[in-house]
Amino acid sequence: MITASAALNSLLLTSDQLVVVDCYDITLQDGTVIRWTSADAPVAVDIAGVRTLFSVGPLITRNNIKLVIGVQVDSLTLTLTADDAVTIGSVPLIKAAVSGRLDGATVRLYRAYAADWTSGWVGVLTRFAGTVADVSGGRSQLEIKVNNHLQLLNTQQPVRSYQAGCTWTLYDTSCAASKHTSIGTVVSVAQRWEFQTSIDSGATNLGTSMLPISLGVVLQGGQLKFTSGKNSGFTYPVKTWSGSTATLLRPAGLEIAVGDSFQVTWGCNKTIQVCDFVYANKANYGGFPFIPAAETAVPV
Known part of the structure; x- marks a missing residue:
């Protein structure tokens, strides 16, 4: 009113x-x-x-x-x-x-x-x-x-559904995982959405044992915030992270230059392996990893 x-x-x-x-x-x-x-x-x-x-x-x-x-x-x-x-x-x-x-x-x-x-x-x-x-x-x-x-x-009802992947939003109160970050610098630039990086391993919080999970898996889906350069203060979602190559979901608003520094807040692929090995948060996993896979019934 x-x-x-x-x-x-x-x-x-x-x-x-x-x-x-x-x-x-x-x-x-x-x-x-x-x-x-x-x-x-x-x-x-x-x-x-x-x-x-x-x-x-x-x-x-x-x-x-x-x-x-x-x-x-x-x-x-x-x-x-x-x-x-x-x-x-x-x-x-x-x-x-x-x-x-x-x-x-x-x-x-x-x-x-x-x-x-x-x-x-x-x-x-x-x-x-x-x-x-x-x-x-x-x-x-x-x-x-x-x-x-x-x-x-316009929200799905019921809010939660039975599925193998986690239904929580990473770092929210239901997830309760500790926030993990990495810092690095730009080494070379191919496009405003793709560039080579150097990650500072000494400033990377690996939490518990990463075991079979590579750093690129958890950086994918994360949020990259530039801390220097023309894009300083701006945050972009990470589409993929393969080796040392970062690809953003959308182009940066301004030019990315060699030497620009950034901080990446880790993402999550919603699997119990990442939840357990990376975040040591298996007790709060919001999915049902052992739910049977969908099957196709074929008449005989």
């Missing part, structure tokens, strides 16, 4: 003309908060009793919002036009977005109201809230699709 303050209710009921602007609150997965407005000047409004400032950012347009009764998942499509002067941290907005910085971000759309441009902002209404589902961009324009939080209801 959309609620408004007493002052805003009074303004909406008594004024024939209003000034209305959009305000966007974007919270990235790392906790960074970005606040932009569609107005030509910064907008300071009270949200939940807290004075909040929305700055002038990129040119933002959006589709219309519809309100329906039920559990239909609505979406908001934002089109952002910006040059390299608009940044997230020190990285231009477009490059940061296509490299995954906005993935999974929470977006809230507020509408701020005032009697005119010379008077103060009376209040805001929350018009949409959701999570970034898709990002695509070109040279100077970015399109972001945001699904509202009803998409969280």
